Amino acid sequence: MELLKNRIIKDGKIKEGNVLKVDAFLNHQLDIELFEKIGEEFKRRFEGKEVTKILTIEASGIAIACIAARYFKVPVVFAKKTQTKNIAGDVYTSKVESFTHGKVYDIIVSKEFLNVDDKVLIIDDFLANGKALLGLVDLITAAGAEVIGAGIVIEKGFQEGGKTIRDKGIKLESLAIIKEMSVEGGVIFS
Amino acid sequence: MELLKNRIIKDGKIKEGNVLKVDAFLNHQLDIELFEKIGEEFKRRFEGKEVTKILTIEASGIAIACIAARYFKVPVVFAKKTQTKNIAGDVYTSKVESFTHGKVYDIIVSKEFLNVDDKVLIIDDFLANGKALLGLVDLITAAGAEVIGAGIVIEKGFQEGGKTIRDKGIKLESLAIIKEMSVEGGVIFS
Numbered sequence: 001m002e003l004l005k006n007r008i009i010k011d012g013k014i015k016e017g018n019v020l021k022v023d024a025f026l027n028h029q030l031d032i033e034l035f036e037k038i039g040e041e042f043k044r045r046f047e048g049k050e051v052t053k054i055l056t057i058e059a060s061g062i063a064i065a066c067i068a069a070r071y072f073k074v075p076v077v078f079a080k081k082t083q084t085k086n087i088a089g090d091v092y093t094s095k096v097e098s099f100t101h102g103k104v105y106d107i108i109v110s111k112e113f114l115n116v117d118d119k120v121l122i123i124d125d126f127l128a129n130g131k132a133l134l135g136l137v138d139l140i141t142a143a144g145a146e147v148i149g150a151g152i153v154i155e156k157g158f159q160e161g162g163k164t165i166r167d168k169g170i171k172l173e174s175l176a177i178i179k180e181m182s183v184e185g186g187v188i189f190s
Numbered sequence: 191m192e193l194l195k196n197r198i199i200k201d202g203k204i205k206e207g208n209v210l211k212v213d214a215f216l217n218h219q220l221d222i223e224l225f226e227k228i229g230e231e232f233k234r235r236f237e238g239k240e241v242t243k244i245l246t247i248e249a250s251g252i253a254i255a256c257i258a259a260r261y262f263k264v265p266v267v268f269a270k271k272t273q274t275k276n277i278a279g280d281v282y283t284s285k286v287e288s289f290t291h292g293k294v295y296d297i298i299v300s301k302e303f304l305n306v307d308d309k310v311l312i313i314d315d316f317l318a319n320g321k322a323l324l325g326l327v328d329l330i331t332a333a334g335a336e337v338i339g340a341g342i343v344i345e346k347g348f349q350e351g352g353k354t355i356r357d358k359g360i361k362l363e364s365l366a367i368i369k370e371m372s373v374e375g376g377v378i379f380s
Contacts, residue, residue: 030266058249076220
């Protein structure tokens with residue numbers, strides 16, 4: 001998606017350790033007009049697929065998921081991150097290791113909101129090592145629901161997440177795939 | 191807003207301790223069609239007011255703020271909750287005491303995304319003791335920006351937050367104000 005790639009080049013900031021900061025438009029300040037174009041593009045990429053629900057993960061995935069949901073005309077469910085020890089039996093749960101923070105946390109979704117008839121599209125802002133996405137796939141599988149695919153705004157193509165997900169046969173659509181990045185050389189897309 | 195009140199009566203669950211669970215449509219599963227009506231209603235309530243930015247707080251405020259932002263045609267900024275001790279100097283920060291969790295946490299916004307020319311509308315899902323809302327007002331004031339008002343989906347009218355905010359001269363628009371609630375008697379609106 002050219003509009004998105006140009007925006008990343010214009011407003012993204014590269015920090016040491018393969019960190020790409022896009023908080024000017026994607027995950028702290030949110031450019032809703034851009035999100036509408038992103039939502040439209042996800043709809044185009046999953047054209048003809050039946051989707052009954054969009055699943056994302058707090059916090060920054062919520063924004064993209066909500067705007068995308070307008071084009072699919074379905075509700076959004078967001079998985080909650082928690083470090084609570086006692087999780088009641090009325091939730092599906094999975095463990096996720098954070099790339100950014102190096103911690104392991106639980107993600108949960110109420111059983112009420114994912115069920116066996118659901119055809120679920122996962123939406124998230126970033127894909128790096130794929131751990132969060134795999135956690136979301138776990139929740140959907142636990143519910144007996146169907147994973148229709150995953151729509152990602154920015155994929156770090158030089159990390160293993162994309163390959164892991166595609167190797168599982170999941171339809172993965174990333175709107176911008178970064179081939180390599182460095183403070184000196186900037187961002188190069190696939 | 192009748193549509194919202196009816197939905198609260200239909201799908202809200204009252205728990206002991208004045209807890210109203212609306213996670214079927216407002217803060218876990220998100221009914222985007224309802225959110226569009228809510229966004230339109232906020233636009234109507236703040237008609238004629240110049241707004242340059244919507245400010246909310248993670249996580250569940252983000253969803254409402256993003257859909258509302260479509261009607262105001264402005265970006266959203268969401269304050270992040272953090273318990274990090276070392277907060278860099280490039281953020282505005284305030285302390286908030288959580289009603290639900292009984293903990294104090296910091297909320298932060300990058301200085302980049304709130305500035306002296308901004309006319310800020312605060313959007314959030316719930317207003318109870320008003321601490322989160324006051325924290326957001328702090329951030330706006332620290333930036334030298336103007337608080338245009340606050341749009342709240344559900345106000346617990348029997349707690350002090352609404353009065354505190356209105357006493358400060360802030361235009362507060364709550365779409366459903368709960369006068370009283372109990373497990374036995376259900377929800378009664380103002």
